[in-house]
Amino acid sequence: TPIHISTTGIQLEKFDSGDRTRFRARHRIPQNRPLLVNVGRVAHEKNLGFLLEVVARLKMNHPDVLLLICGEGPAKKDLQRQAQRMGLADQVMFVGYLDRETELLDCYRAADVFVFASRTETQGLVLLEAMALGVPVVSTAVMGTIDIVSPQKGALAADEDVADFAAKVSRLLCDPDLRKSMGEEGREYVKTWGAPATARRL
Secondary structure: OOOOOOEEEEOOHOOOOOOOHHHHHHHHOOOOOOEEEOOOOOOHHHHHHHHHHHHHHHOOOOOOOOEEEEEEEHHHHHHHHHHHHHHHHHHHHHHEOOOOOHHHHHHHOOOOOOEOOOOOOOOOOHHHHHHHHHOEEEOOOOHHHHHOHHHHHHHEEEEEOHHHHHHHHHHHHHOOOHHHHHHHHHHHHHHHHOOOOHHHOO
């Protein structure tokens, strides 16, 4: 019997707002500071420790880079200790849960690059949410996320290798025109994952 996978459709109308300036001002992040954002459950299987290693690598060429981790979970304290041990106390910020209707949208908009390295996603909806808000993505392509990032529309697929991942993030941080074009490309691409398109395929 043929099997067809129906993806979770994203409600695109909920991702048409958000205020970059407001979020950065609220959290005392300078408007021009390079900001990487990760949204999700703060759990060990999300591979956030790898992103800390990426930040340590980026710090060499982007000394003011900041990784913002949005969410709560059992790995938070371990990650905070890891950041301290690695000398990244000023490069990593934990902001906990944010309201999905307001501040989470601001958080996405505040990002220069959305970064993701989870090994356990069945789909990776946060990647689509970031794209819907025009934020370029750098992510590993594992399990469910491979379907989203492999076309490399609005996203760069990176190996789970610190040097490769950091190089792709650095490329985006150094090129505002590329960030803008990838953001626009991602907003178009994510329409194919929207609820109406998903319903038609179903």
